[in-house]
Amino acid sequence: MGNIKYILGSFGDPDEMMHGIDKLQENNISIHDVYTPMPIHGIEAKLGVKRSKLDIAAFFFGITGTITMLSFVYYAAAWDWPINIGGKPHFALPDFIPITFELTILFCAFGLVGSYYASTHLFPGRAPRVMDLRATDDRFIIAIDATQNAEHTKIDGLLKEAGALEIKYNERKYVSYE
Amino acid sequence: MSGHNESILREPLITGHDITYAKITNDILSPVENKPNKAWWIGFIVSALGATLWLFAVSYTFWNGIGSWGLNKTVGWAWDITGFVWWVGIGHAGTLISAVLLLFRQNWRNSINRSAEAMTIFAVICAATYVVSHMGRPWLAYWVLPLPNQFGSLWVNFNSPLVWDMFAISTYFSVSLLFWYTGLLPDMASIRDRATGFRRRIYSVLSFGWTGNVKTWQRFEAVSLILAGIATPLVLSVHTIVSMDFATSVIPGWHTTIFPPYFVAGAIFSGFAMVQTLLLVTRKVLGLENYITMFHIESMNKIILVTGSIVGVAYLTEFFIAFYSGSEYEQYTFLNRFIGPYWWAGCMMYGCNILMTQLMWFKKVRTNIPLSWILSIIVNIGMWFERFVIIVVSLHRDYLPSSWAMFYPTWVDVSVFVGSIGVFFTLFLLFLRVMPSIAIAEVKLLLKTSSEQAKLSQIKTGHVEVAYVSEYVDSLEKFDSVKQEEYAKI
Numbered sequence: 001m002g003n004i005k006y007i008l009g010s011f012g013d014p015d016e017m018m019h020g021i022d023k024l025q026e027n028n029i030s031i032h033d034v035y036t037p038m039p040i041h042g043i044e045a046k047l048g049v050k051r052s053k054l055d056i057a058a059f060f061f062g063i064t065g066t067i068t069m070l071s072f073v074y075y076a077a078a079w080d081w082p083i084n085i086g087g088k089p090h091f092a093l094p095d096f097i098p099i100t101f102e103l104t105i106l107f108c109a110f111g112l113v114g115s116y117y118a119s120t121h122l123f124p125g126r127a128p129r130v131m132d133l134r135a136t137d138d139r140f141i142i143a144i145d146a147t148q149n150a151e152h153t154k155i156d157g158l159l160k161e162a163g164a165l166e167i168k169y170n171e172r173k174y175v176s177y178e
Numbered sequence: 179m180s181g182h183n184e185s186i187l188r189e190p191l192i193t194g195h196d197i198t199y200a201k202i203t204n205d206i207l208s209p210v211e212n213k214p215n216k217a218w219w220i221g222f223i224v225s226a227l228g229a230t231l232w233l234f235a236v237s238y239t240f241w242n243g244i245g246s247w248g249l250n251k252t253v254g255w256a257w258d259i260t261g262f263v264w265w266v267g268i269g270h271a272g273t274l275i276s277a278v279l280l281l282f283r284q285n286w287r288n289s290i291n292r293s294a295e296a297m298t299i300f301a302v303i304c305a306a307t308y309v310v311s312h313m314g315r316p317w318l319a320y321w322v323l324p325l326p327n328q329f330g331s332l333w334v335n336f337n338s339p340l341v342w343d344m345f346a347i348s349t350y351f352s353v354s355l356l357f358w359y360t361g362l363l364p365d366m367a368s369i370r371d372r373a374t375g376f377r378r379r380i381y382s383v384l385s386f387g388w389t390g391n392v393k394t395w396q397r398f399e400a401v402s403l404i405l406a407g408i409a410t411p412l413v414l415s416v417h418t419i420v421s422m423d424f425a426t427s428v429i430p431g432w433h434t435t436i437f438p439p440y441f442v443a444g445a446i447f448s449g450f451a452m453v454q455t456l457l458l459v460t461r462k463v464l465g466l467e468n469y470i471t472m473f474h475i476e477s478m479n480k481i482i483l484v485t486g487s488i489v490g491v492a493y494l495t496e497f498f499i500a501f502y503s504g505s506e507y508e509q510y511t512f513l514n515r516f517i518g519p520y521w522w523a524g525c526m527m528y529g530c531n532i533l534m535t536q537l538m539w540f541k542k543v544r545t546n547i548p549l550s551w552i553l554s555i556i557v558n559i560g561m562w563f564e565r566f567v568i569i570v571v572s573l574h575r576d577y578l579p580s581s582w583a584m585f586y587p588t589w590v591d592v593s594v595f596v597g598s599i600g601v602f603f604t605l606f607l608l609f610l611r612v613m614p615s616i617a618i619a620e621v622k623l624l625l626k627t628s629s630e631q632a633k634l635s636q637i638k639t640g641h642v643e644v645a646y647v648s649e650y651v652d653s654l655e656k657f658d659s660v661k662q663e664e665y666a667k668i
Binding site for chain 1: 198324331335336342346360367372382386389392393396397400401620623626
């Protein structure tokens with residue numbers, strides 16, 4: 001068992017997988033990551049994934065959009081080339097609300113999605129780091145680092161007890177590399 | 179997510195008895211992974227011919243100018259802006275389904291949001307082409323952008339609703355695209371992990387290296403919720419601003435403060451009708467009856483009924499205010515919709531949008547698939563006529579009776595409009611072939627709680643009141659994808 005890098009517990013049911021995570025954690029076995037075909041609620045608390053700060057980022061991106069548009073429109077309409085239209089105010093704030101709103105949403109959306117892609121390392125052409133190809137189909141995969149957790153037979157037993165349909169010993173970290 | 183049972187009183191969102199996670203993936207990816215059937219080819223060829231017609235008619239317009247349309251000095255806006263508003267309106271349902279229904283936790287959106295969002299994007303593309311082609315000199319279309327120009331830095335007029343519209347439509351298009359594509363990533367990864375060779379390479383690039391680990395999923399849900407939160411006011415603002423193109427003018431029939439809410443309701447109304455038109459066919463041709471069920475169809479019909487009635491109230495309000503204003507121009511404009519030379523357009527507008535929609539009060543109509551499909555087409559026709567009546571009928575009798583005129587479309591007008599429908603369907607049919615038409619991951623979320631089989635096992639294990647079970651079984655009667663005889667013995 002010298003070359004094994006990762007032990008993968010492959011579950012067919014999300015509840016059994018959650019049970020498996022509990023079992024492993026009760027036995028002080030650290031979990032590398034979990035790969036699922038759909039979001040599983042409550043799993044982030046078990047694995048200690050911190051609360052997302054993307055909402056705060058989104059707010060500041062939005063505010064940046066608001067300030068950008070308001071200052072730009074002030075520069076363009078009231079300072080750089082003011083046009084006298086029937087003596088109406090150059091900086092007609094109510095007229096600028098719709099475009100300011102649109103720019104707020106635009107900055108917020110692009111900033112938010114950009115931060116999301118950056119923080120989770122998603123970008124076009126990134127090599128997929130997949131441990132089990134069925135994790136995007138019908139399997140819920142718990143990955144355990146085999147070098148850090150030496151008791152392989154115990155892990156095997158715990159996963160089977162929790163209801164794992166299949167246990168794999170991967171000698172390569174990612175099966176998706178060609 | 180799956181630790182509790184959903185109430186038996188809620189109708190199932192996935193029907194069928196042998197549904198597994200693998201079967202969901204197989205069913206939804208089958209049109210992407212297999213060769214298209216004959217129905218798809220026929221649809222595609224017809225649409226592609228339409229798109230070719232569009233290409234020709236738009237090129238003809240670019241070459242000869244908009245003089246090739248039937249416009250005259252009285253009716254300066256006609257089929258172009260009618261088509262623009264119609265397409266933008268249709269687009270609104272996609273965002274409504276993906277954003278507003280997400281905020282309200284309406285789980286039935288999960289199986290229709292993907293194709294509805296795709297519809298939004300394609301409809302906005304069609305709308306945008308109208309904006310560009312009606313400009314007369316489309317190669318100068320960038321003049322609507324606030325760019326410093328060669329005449330000195332004379333900026334665009336930020337007080338103009340047409341400039342607001344440019345900001346609104348471009349923001350709407352790009353935010354919708356982001357929302358849609360981010361949602362597509364996990365499903366693109368599903369295709370990637372099942373494919374081989376060159377296909378795998380392509381979907382590998384398209385799926386951005388998605389793996390489905392805990393952090394990515396957790397952030398994915400946070401992003402979806404925030405995007406839904408900002409897309410909701412955005413979608414309301416877009417048609418509000420489109421309505422301001424008219425409402426801020428001085429033309430009787432346009433100069434109306436009710437326009438923003440009236441246009442937004444009308445947009446959702448026509449958009450849901452288009453979703454219905456597309457999905458009733460899609461579910462049949464692609465065999466997705468178990469995922470897009472009668473519950474989805476009926477729910478959409480209910481939204482069509484509600485928004486159609488809001489539009490009806492808006493029509494009545496307009497009439498009352500025209501009477502109550504005491505302004506003879508305003509009164510004449512609204513009377514002219516019935517007694518003027520365009521009385522038939524007025525009848526199409528009010529008849530299709532108000533009278534026909536009221537049929538949806540009957541459950542037999544709401545759950546009848548052929549009838550729902552016909553009604554959805556009628557709503558689309560009615561909403562096109564609504565924009566035609568607002569634009570052309572308000573313009574054709576202006577303040578000066580000597581300039582009263584009629585609008586007669588040329589073959590170019592007709593070809594651009596018919597062609598834009600071809601462009602829309604070409605894009606939609608291509609989408610069905612290369613991307614999953616249903617959000618696979620989101621449908622999988624429903625399997626353990628809201629599917630027919632989960633509810634059946636809940637009944638079989640007992641602990642459910644008999645009255646509830648019989649009510650549930652009664653509610654299944656309308657489903658075309660449920661085997662009724664299985665419930666006869668319960």
